[in-house]
Amino acid sequence: MSNRFLLMGQDADLINRLERLSKQASWSFDRVTTPTGLVVELEHEQPAGVWWDLGAATLDTAIATMTLIRPQVQGPITIFTTKMTDRIQRKLYQARVDDVIAFPFDDRVLRALIAQRTWLYQHMQAQMPKAPAKATAAQVITIGSWQVDQQNYQVKKAGSLVELTPKEFQLLSYLIAHRNQVLSRDQLVNGVWGYDILNTSRIVDIHISHLRDKLEDDPHYPVHLLTIRGFGYKLAE
Structure with missing residues (x-):
């Protein structure tokens, strides 16, 4: 199964940390810089999961985009933010994201979290029955x-x-x-x-x-x- 993720963000520190983490975990990721770019990219690739830097867009834009892409992303959606509030967490979880991670975070804990979430999605997909359909x-x-x-x-x-x-x-x-x-x-x-x-x-x-x-x-x-x-x-x- 794919270990390639999709990142929407421009923060250099976050990108560097995710690059180091991905190298350690044998992951990789593609990066887009706009919500529209993310939506378009999902049409060409089914990533293992989506990483989203909340600093690159407003909360309302993040919520709208998450609501849009959630049905087609068959993996965990992880949000990174420098500002953690109850309202932010509540609204993002209502949009069906998996995790909201606040800076600063521990790289080792994040790696374990993403690995667990990814395993869970892949395990659930493997258990789903696939029945071939015939066209009339x-x-x-x-x-x-x-x-x-x-x-x-x-x-x-x-x-x-x-x-x-x-x-x-x-x-x-x-x-x-x-x-x-x-x-x-x-x-x-x-x-x-x-x-x-x-x-x-x-x-x-x-x-x-x-x-x-x-x-x-x-x-x-x-x-x-x-x-x-x-x-x-x-x-x-």
Whole structure:
């Protein structure tokens, strides 16, 4: 199983300490510097866990982002903060983070804590039964040369399999469910991500661009994933 984590933060001291700790524990981590960057990165990688420096964003932004990503992060979420209060802890735990760590902290205790949390998530995932599902004809939807298998989460273009991230597939499925309708960016983010997040337009635009790159014959002149200027997007059959 993966031992690669994802860090959102810019504090040099925290980065150095986590680098030393990771080296000792045979872990590694990628770093992003914005909440939006974290959300986008999670579409391409399922990390062993998420580390978040509260000094790099406001508490409200942290809570909004945690609520957004919690369903898709299959590992522990650890928050680091220089200011520990009952209110901060209460709100973050309500957003389903696993641990709130205050500076200064003991590296050895932190290493043991993260190892225990990671083991617990991996152990629980290993115990979950996996039942293969079969698609029926009604669950395979055709849009032009695309075939979207919503039961098995597969997309084919002209018979060739196209690799989509989970969120790209969810966005495509949402557009299919509302095909030929104009949807605003707010409608898309609420329907797909399920939460009002910052930089909404950027998140939606990035994922639409990725879908066009993978599915349209010419991403610059899309036939199905259309931009309706001043309103949003539409999936045209």
